[in-house]
Amino acid sequence: MPNQFIDQPNPPPEESNLPNEVLGLAAPANDRKFLSDKERHVVQKFRRAADYLAAAMIFLKQNVLVQEPLKPEDIKPRLLGHWGTCPGLTLVYAHINRLLCIHTELRSMFIVGPGHGAPAILACLWLEESLGHLYPSYTVSRSGLQRLIADFSTPGGFPSHVSAEVPGSIHEGGELGYALSVAFGAVFDKPDMVAFCVIGDGEAETGPTAAAWHGHKYLDPAESGAVIPILHVNGFKISERTIFGCMDNKEIACFFSGLGYQPRFVEDLKCIDDDMASAMEWALGEIRNIQNAARKGNPTPKPRWPVIIMRTPKGWGCPAQLGDNFIEGSFHSHQVPLPSARKNDEQRKLLEEWLKSYGISELIDGDTGRIDSDITSIIPKEVERRIGQVPETYKGYTPLNLPNWMDFTSEKNGNEVSGMQNVGEFLLKVIQNNQSIFRIFSPDELESNKLNVVFKATGRNFQSDQFSRAKGGRVIEILSEHTCQGFMQGYTLTGRTAVFPSYESFLGIVHTMMVQYSKFNKMAQETNWRGPLSSINYIETSTWTRQEHNGFSHQNPSFIGAVLGLKPTYSRVYFPPDANCLLSTLHHCLKSKNYVNLIVASKHPTPIYLSPEDAEAHCRAGATVWKFASTDDGIDPDVVLCAIGTETTFEVVSAAEILRRRVPELRIRVVNVTDLMVLGRNHPHSLDEAGFEGLFTGDKDIIMNYHGYSNDVQGLLFGRKNMERVVVQGYSEEGTTTSPFDMMLRNKVSRYHVCAHAIRSAALQNPKIAVRQQELVSELMHDMEKVKEYIYVHGEDPGDCYDSPKFD
Template identity: 45%
Template sequence: MTAVEARPSVLSGTELAQVDALWRAANYLSAGQIYLMANPLLREQLRPEHVKPRLLGHWGTSPGLNFVYAHLNRAILAHDLNAMLVTGPGHGGPALLANTWLEGSYTDAWPEVTRDAAGMAELFRQFSFPGGVPSHVAPQVPGSIHEGGELGYSLAHAFGAAFDNPGLLVACVVGDGEAETGPLATSWHANKFLDPVRDGAVLPILHLNGYKIANPTVLSRIPPAELDALLRGYGYEPIHVEGSDPVTMHQAMASSLDAAVATLAERRGVWPMIVLRSPKGWTGPSVVDGKPVEGTWRAHQVPLAEVRHNADHLKQLEDWLLSYRPAELFDERGRPVTEVTAMIPVGERRMGANPHANGGVLLRPLTLPDTASHAAPVATPGATVAEPTRVLGRYLRDVFALNAERANFRLFGPDETASNRLDAVYDVTAKEWQAAVEPVDEHLARDGRVLEVLSEHLCQGWLEGYLLSGRHGLFSCYEAFVHIVDSMVNQHIKWLRVHRQIPWRRPVASLNYLLTSHVWRQDHNGFSHQDPGFVDHVANKSSEVVRVYFPPDTNTLLEVAAHCLRSRDYVNVVVAGKNDTPNWLDAEQAALHCARGVSIWEWASTHTDREPDVVLACAGDAPTLEVLAAAQILRQELPDLAVRVVNVVDLMRLQPEAEHPHGLSDREYDALFTPDRPVIFAYHGYPWLIHRLAYRRTGHHDLHVRGYTEHGTTTTPFDMLVLNHLDRFQLVIDVLDRVPGLAATAGVLRQRMTEAQGRHRRYIRTHGEDLPEVRHWTWEG
C-alpha cells in the first residue's frame, strides 16, 4: 500500500477541521519564531521593524514535524496512548516549541511565556535570539530527551527510552538527511532487541522531504519499491503516506497511525513504521525571486532572507503568515481557540508533559550491594592478585539481582561483556535477543537485561535514551574503540550542562563508562587496539559534568563503581584493567582513598618524617605497579633517599579548585606534591594531559610525566611500558636525573637500569615473554 488514496478516510468533518487548525496554528507559530520580534498576531500591517535583524531558524522540516505532532495528538486521544516523541531532523526547534506552547506544557515549564498574545511575542522573540533558546530541540523544550543539533541518534534514543517501559509508545521522526548517517543506519536493527511484552513500543516515522541543506537525500530518490524492500528487510512493515494536499494527507496520516497503533497493540513482534513523504517547506513560499522554494533545498533554512530590506519579500512574508488565517486560530487575547485545542491531550498525556521525557521525575535510586562484601582480601599490599573487572562483574550481578523487580538497570556493550570479564552477570540475567537462536548460542533470552550489539553508536544511544527517561546503566567498552562515540558524548555532556541549569529538569542517573582491555594490556592485539585518548577528549568538556577515575586495583574499582552508580548528572569515565592486578588496598583503605581522590601511600614511601627528595606519582593500574617497583628499587639501592608515593584515583583532583569542583586547592596540592621537589608522574594515558591539568601549580616546572607516546605493537606487556618509557627502570633513571646531586653519585645505578632495559629487549626476543624478575615481581615493604 503506497498511495494515500488507497486508505479509507477516518476523520469526520469536524475532526478534519480540528487537526488542520492545530497544524496551521503550529505552522504559523513556527514561521513566526523565525521572523517576528513584534506584531505577533499581525493585527497591524507588517513593517520591517517587526522582523528580527538576524534570521537564524530553519523552516524546511518544521511543517512536517507539526503535521506529525498534530496527528500523534489525535491518536493519543483516540486510543488513550501514553506517548512521547523523539525528533531527529536537526533544526526542528520551531515546531516543538510551537506545539508545546499550544498544549501548555511550555508555559508550565516557563511561566513567563504565557499562552496568550504577550506569551506569543516572547516565544517569538526568544527563538534564536541572544539570551533565548536555540534553533534546535534542546533541554529547554519540555518533552524532549534528544538534542536536535547533531544527526543520527534519534532512533537509538527512542529505543533506549522504550526499554523496560511497557505501555509507552515512543514515536520517532527520522529525517531523510539523518537517515544517511552511520549511527542511524545501525539503529534500524534495534527492533531485534525490543521485547514486545516487557518493553514499550517504538514507531519510526521516516520523513522524506527530499533534501538536506543543499542536496537531495538518498532515500527520497531511490525507487519506492527499493525503499520499501529496504525497510522490510530491516524488519518493519512500512505504511506510506505521500502527497501535498492537506485534506488527503490528513486522512491518510490518521488512518495510517490507527493501523500502526492497532498492529502494536497486538504485541506480535511485528513493528510497523510510517514513511511520510511531503514537500520540504510545505505550505511556505512556493517561489521567491522567480526560483522554486517549496519542495526544494531552498526551503531548508529561511525562505525569505531579505525581509527587512526588500519590500517584495516583506509583502510575501506577510501573505505567507496570513495564509494560515491566524485570526481564526487565536482569540482576541491571543489564546488558541477551541478548534485548535480540541485535538490536544491534557495533563501528562501531552507529549511535552510526559514524565518519561523528564526522567529524573521517575528516577529511583538503585539498591547497591555492599562493596566490602565483594572486596578482595588484602593482608599486606600486593600479596594477592585479582582480575578487577571480574570482581566487578560479580558486584554488577548483585546489582541486577537487587533491582530485578524495578527493572531499572541495564548493561550495554559492543560484544565484550565476557571479554571484559563481566560475565558473572549471566548468573542472573541474559543478553537481550529477539532474533533466531541456535543450539550453540549461550546466554540469549527475550527478557535479558544485557544489551550487546557491535556498534558503539547504538550502545551509547540506547544508554542515553535509557538514562534520560529515568533509569540507570553502564557502558563497558574496549578503551581504544570508545572513541567511536566521541561526538555522541559531546552532545550528551552539552545536554547535561544545560539540563542542570533548568529548574524543572530533575537530575538523571549519570552516564557511566567502564573502559577496559586498555592500552597497557593490548599487547596481543597490537597498535590498532592501543589508544587511551578518550580521557583527553572528555577532559576538555564541562568541568561541572565530567569525572575521570583510574582505580589502581580491585577494591578501589568497586568503590569507584558504586560511587558512579549512585551519582547524578555526570559523565563518569572509569579506566580499569581486566588482567591479574596486585591488590594494594583493603576495603577500608580503598574507601578512604577513593573519598580523598588522591593520597600519599605511606606504606610505599620512605622517610615519611621529613620532606621528600622526590615524589613518585601515578594514575592507572599499570603505572601504579611500575611506580611501586621503582620505589622498591630506590628503597633498596638508595636507602637514604626520601621517596613519597602519591596515587591519583580521581584525575580531576589535579586541576585547581577554581577550574573543577573536585580540584585541589593550591595548599592541598603542594601538601601532596610539594612546591619545589621533582615529581615523576607515571600516567596511564597521554602525558601532556597531566601537564595541562596541573600547569597552574607552583611546582609545575618540576613535574615530569611519563605516559603513552604512540609507541605500540604486538609485544609483551612489559615491553609496551619500555617502548613508551614508562617502565620501572626508566622511572628510576628519571629520579636519578632530576634529584639534585644524584646524577653524579648514582652513576652505577643508572647504568644498571639502562642495562636492565637492554637485557629485557634481548630476553623477550629470545623467549617471547617478559623477564622472570618482572613477571614474578612482588612488593616487599
C-alpha cells in the same frame, strides 16, 4: 559541474526495476476518508496554527499576528531556524495528539531527529499549554504569544534546535543521527510507552542511524514499550538531494522489509491527514498485536514492527518561487526561505502573503491570544499525557538499590585479582536488586572484559536470536558504539541507570555523542523543572597497556581527554589502582547524579595494594601517599613518584622496590592518584594549594607515570606553582603487536624509566645520589636493554616482570 537537478522542486525519484511484489509493504487505507469531517477540520486547524507560529518565530519580532502590513522593523535582524522540516513535524504532532485523545490508555513520547525543528515543536507546546506550564512568561495569552514569537532564537530565547530547555525533549538536536537509538533506549523497561520518532532523510544518511534501525531487535515486547519510527522524506539537505529522496517506494519498502519492518507510506497531499491518521492507527494496532502475543506467553518470532514513510515537500507551505529559484520543494526552503525579508521589499511582501495564507486571525484571538476551541479539543485533557509534560521526560531518576561493595572485595594477601571480575560479581547483584531500572549496554565485549559472571542472573536481550528471544535480559550487546551510547542516553534521560563497558581504544567513536549528551545534561540542570539524572557511566578497559596482542590500532586512550574537555561540574575521570578501589569507585559512580563518569580499569589480574577500608579512604581522598611503598612513610623525600593508572601504578611500585633495594640512600615518596580531577585547579574535586603541597611537597621534583596522554595531566596542572619540577610520562603513540612489558618500555613508563627519572631528580637534592648518578642510570639502562633483548628473542616477557613487588 554543478548539479542543476537539485534546484528542481521535489522531482519524483527514478523508478527502479524492482518487481512489484515487495514483501513487508503495508497496504494503504482502502477508505481515503478515514477521518470524519469534524476530525479532519480540527487536525487541520491545529496544523495551520502551528505552522503559522513556526514561520512567525523564524521571521517576526513584532506585529506577530500580521494585523498590519509588515514593515522592515517587524522583521528580526538575524533570521535563524530551519523551516524545511517544520510542516512535517507539526503534522506528526497533531496526529499524535489525536491518537492520545482516542486511546486514553496510550502513553507516548515524541523524539525529534531533525536538529533545527524547534520552531515546530515550540509552536505545538505553546498550543497545548505545556510551554506556559513550565515557563510562566509563555502562557496562552497575548503577552505569551508575543514572547514566543519575538524571543525565538534571540539572546535569552529558545535556540533553533530542540534542546533540554524544550519541554518533553530527551534528545539534543545539535548533532544528527542519534534520535532513533535514543527512542529505543527510552522505551526499554517501559511496557506501556510508545515513542514516536521522526528521522529526517538527511539524518538517515548517518552511520548511527543506519545501525539504530536494528534497535527493535533488542526490544522484548513482553517487558518493554515500542517505537514508531517515522522517516520524513522531503528530498533535500542543506544543498543536496538526500539518498532516501532519490529512492522510489519499492526501493524503500525493500530496504525496510530487509531490516525487519513493515513499511507504510503517507504521501498523498490531497488526503494527507486521513492517510496519517490511518497509518498511526495501523502502527499502534500492529504494536499491540506483537505485545499482546508476547505478554500472553506466545511471542511472535521475528515480528515485523511498523515504520511510517512520510513524503512531503521540503518547506511545505512556503512561497513556491522567488525570482528564478524554486523555494517550496527545494533546498532553498531548508533553512530560511526568504533570507532578506527585512531589507528586500519583494521578499517582505511574499512573507506577508505566506503568513496570511494560514488565516491565523481565525485561530488565535489577536487581543487575548486565546486559542480556537477546535484546536484545544484534540489536546489531551490529562496534562501528564501531553507531549510536553510526560513525567518520564523530566521527573528525574530512581536511585538504585545498591549492594555493599565491600562484600565483593579481596584481602591484601599477595594474590593478584582481576578488578573487572570483581566488578562482574558486584554488577550481578546490582542486576538482581534492580530488575527494571538498570541495564548494561556493551559493544560485543562483555566476556572479553571479564563481566560474563552477570549471566548467572540475566541474559543477553537479543530478540533475533532464537536462543535469547523472549527471555528478557539486562545486557544488550551490539557492535555499534553509537547505538550503545544512544540506548544509554534514552534509558538514562527517562530515569534509569546504565553502565557502558568498552575497549578503551574504541570509546572515542562516541566522543561527540558524549559531548552532546553532556551539553543536554548541563542545560537540563540549569532549568528549574527537570529532576536530577543518574550519571552515565563508562568503564574503559582492555586498555593500551594490555592490548599488545591486538596491535597499534587497539592502543588509544584519547577518550580520557574528551571527558576532561567537558565542563568540570559535570565530568569525572577515575583511575582505580586495584580491584578494591575499582569496586569503591563504581559503587560511587552508580550513586552519583548528573555526571559523565569515566573509569579506566584493568581486566587483568593485578596486586591488591589496599585493604577494603584503606581503599575506601583512598578513593574518598582522590589521592594519598602510599607509605608502604615510600621510604620512612614518605617523610622528607628527595623525589616524589606519582602513579596514575593500574599498570603505570604497578611500574611505579616496582620502581620504588628497585630503588629501595639498590639505592637505599635515596628517599622517595610514592603518591597514587585515583581521582584525576584532584590535580586540576578549577574542578570541584581540585586540591587547594596546601593540599597539593601536602601530597607532592612544595619544592621536590615530581615524576608522574600516567596511563593516558601526558598533555591530559599537564593541562590539569597548568597554573599551579613551581610546575617546572614536574615530569609527566604517559602514552606516547608507541606500540605494535608485542609483549605487555615492551609496551611499557616503548612508551617510557616502565620501572626502569621511572627509576632513571627519580635518580636524576634526586641527584639535585641528595649529594650521595649525585656522585653515583651516572653509575646507577647506566646500570638501569643496561638492565632494560637485556629485558628488551629477551623479549625479542623469546617472544614474551621475562617471568619476573609481573611478580608483585615486596616490601617490609
